[in-house]
Amino acid sequence: MGKMMDRRGFLRATCALGAAAGLRGAGLMAAEAPKGAANAGEKLGWHLGLAAYSYNPFTFYEVVEKTAALGLRAVEGFTWQALSKEKPKAKTDASMSPDDRKEAKGRLADAGVRLVSIYCAALDNQDACRKTFEFAKDMGIEFLVGEPPLTAYDMIEKLCDEFQISLAVHNHPQPSHYWNPDVLLKAAAGRSKRIGACCDTGHWVRSGLNPVECLKKLEGRVVSFHLKDVSEAGQKEAPCVAWGAGKGDIKGILAEARRQGFKGYWPIEYEPYSADSPARIAECIAFFDKAAAELAGTV
Numbered sequence: 001m002g003k004m005m006d007r008r009g010f011l012r013a014t015c016a017l018g019a020a021a022g023l024r025g026a027g028l029m030a031a032e033a034p035k036g037a038a039n040a041g042e043k044l045g046w047h048l049g050l051a052a053y054s055y056n057p058f059t060f061y062e063v064v065e066k067t068a069a070l071g072l073r074a075v076e077g078f079t080w081q082a083l084s085k086e087k088p089k090a091k092t093d094a095s096m097s098p099d100d101r102k103e104a105k106g107r108l109a110d111a112g113v114r115l116v117s118i119y120c121a122a123l124d125n126q127d128a129c130r131k132t133f134e135f136a137k138d139m140g141i142e143f144l145v146g147e148p149p150l151t152a153y154d155m156i157e158k159l160c161d162e163f164q165i166s167l168a169v170h171n172h173p174q175p176s177h178y179w180n181p182d183v184l185l186k187a188a189a190g191r192s193k194r195i196g197a198c199c200d201t202g203h204w205v206r207s208g209l210n211p212v213e214c215l216k217k218l219e220g221r222v223v224s225f226h227l228k229d230v231s232e233a234g235q236k237e238a239p240c241v242a243w244g245a246g247k248g249d250i251k252g253i254l255a256e257a258r259r260q261g262f263k264g265y266w267p268i269e270y271e272p273y274s275a276d277s278p279a280r281i282a283e284c285i286a287f288f289d290k291a292a293a294e295l296a297g298t299v
Contacts, residue, residue: 040293045263048288049074049116051226052081054270054277059084060092061107066278068111070285075108076145076224076267078119079132092118094128094135101138116142116265117168117224123148126155133163142265143168143223145198147178150187153195160194168198168223173206173236180209181217188221196221200269202228205248206236212252219260226269227253229284240270242283244291251291258295 041048050072052063060077061084067075079093083100090100108115118136123129123146136144143166148156160167169187171178178184181197181204188195197218201211203226215222229248230238243250266288270281 040289040296040298041266043296043298044258044292046257046292047074047116047265048072048285049076049265049267050281051076051119051267051269053078053119054268054281055273056081056271057273059088060104061085064107064111064113067113070281072285073112074114074116074265074267076117076119076265077115079121093120094131096135105139115139117145117267119170120144120146122146123156123167124152129155129159133159133165136165137163141165145170145224147172147176150177153187153191157192157195161192164194166194166196166223168196170198170226171200171203173203174208179203179207181214185217185221193220196223198224198226200226200228201248201250201253202226202230202238202240202269205230205233205246206238208234211249212256215253215256215260222257222260222262222264224264225257225266227266227284227288228269240280242280243287245283250287254288254291254295 050063050067050070052060052075055063055066056078058066059082063077063081064075067073077092079091081092082088083090083092083096083104087100090096092104096104104115118141120132123132123144129152132144145168147170148167156167159165169178169184171181171184173179184197199215199218199222201215204211204214205228227243227250229241229243229246229250231241231246232238233247268281268284270277270284
């Protein structure tokens with residue numbers, strides 16, 4: 001694998017192509033991001049990454065390469081993703097063989113990318129949950145993402161504390177169970193701080209909720225984000241748009257996260273995948289870098 005392209009190099013190349021095609025998205029070309037902006041998020045303790053589901057037609061190894069090409073150093077996997085073209089039946093979950101785990105760790109290290117989290121399809125069976133936590137520990141994963149049944153919290157809390165791995169509870173739009181943050185807050189009350197939220201801000205907007213107010217409610221329980229901007233509020237099927245181009249108040253979310261002193265990961269989940277996704281994701285990165293630089297006072 002060749003040397004990883006730095007973030008600004010990727011953004012310049014991608015957005016030059018986007019400009020030729022007349023793609024302006026949020027009105028901010030990545031090449032317009034201020035000098036030094038790519039490091040501003042790190043100064044705030046923020047780590048921009050890629051949710052593998054943004055490229056869900058691809059294998060895990062392909063997504064690792066795409067993450068590195070974006071100049072990002074963190075990826076969030078999902079447990080039903082094929083590991084590679086050569087091994088389409090092998091998934092990025094607890095069933096991975098020792099040899100596949102070793103190979104995956106090598107691929108990640110070579111790319112300069114960390115597997116920081118993984119979305120888990122099921123968190124309701126004690127034996128399966130333990131195997132998932134063991135897998136996460138072995139792979140160096142910091143937190144799991146999922147939507148466990150309310151009856152599983154006693155079991156999951158014990159596993160979180162035993163393995164020192166957090167659970168970030170994800171929200172889909174209503175009528176899904178966790179669409180309103182009040183549900184998680186009630187479930188997590190009095191429990192370990194390792195149980196918190198994966199704040200899917202776009203799904204809040206699709207549910208007609210104010211994402212900044214939702215984030216305020218969850219103060220002290222925020223583990224991670226699926227940062228999304230969407231075209232319309234209150235519409236379950238509202239499509240994703242580049243950050244800053246829709247109704248998602250991305251700047252307000254970033255400002256509130258800074259006020260709370262949040263330090264952690266911001267996986268980009270731009271879905272569904274299309275031919276335009278790379279250019280839109282590049283615009284999201286540029287928007288984030290510029291906004292983080294403004295919040296960090298480096299511009």
